[in-house]
Amino acid sequence: MSTDEKIPLMLEWYQRILQLMQEEGITKSLLYEMTETTNPEFREQVKETFEMLKESEVPVLIMSAGISSILETVLRKETLFSSNVQLISNELVFNEEGGLEDILPPIIHPFSKNERALGLNQPYFLEISKRRNGILLGDCIGDSHMADGMPNPGEILKIGFLDTEVKMSSYS
Helix, strand or coil: CCHHHHHHHHHHHHHHHHHHHHHCCCEHHHHHHHHHCCCCCCCCCHHHHHHHHHHCCCCEEEEEEEEHHHHHHHHHHCCCCCCCEEEEEEEEEECCCCEEEEEECCCCCCCCCCHHHHCCCCHHHHHHCCCCCEEEEECCHHHHHCCCCCCCCCCEEEEECCCCCCCHHHHC
16 A cells, blocks of 8 residues: 555544544543553663753754654653753644543644655754754654655664564565
8 A cells, every 4th residue: 555545544543543532531631640650661771862962952853643742741751851852743632621622733643754744834943954964763664754855954864663573584
């Protein structure tokens, strides 16, 4: 199935997830409570790397197809969210009572996580537009395109994380 065929299905999937969360009565306070009580596992050396990047004033962009309020709460809880960190992710819309209403467009999914799809007029992209080099980290095939649309890219080192064990002999 091509990427163009996958995109409408991905958008449909996100709308269905929103509907299920609404049916289950997920509220802003419940989401916050669940996030506060979780103990996430980060990859080795993440905390040390974030501290080094902060000390060196290196901008960090976390572009995720997840939910921004969850990600930001976890990052703050683990003291990983600092002035050099920018988070671009899906934002949930809640009503005055805290009930879940919608996902703020554009919906960010594995095939829209790039600067071309999200727009270069975001403050973060304007800030880094003078930088020519970057490191891109991802854990799915679509993540390798996150730098697409970056103005004047120099060298982009792309690193993919493998989350499952693969027999490398099948690739020889």
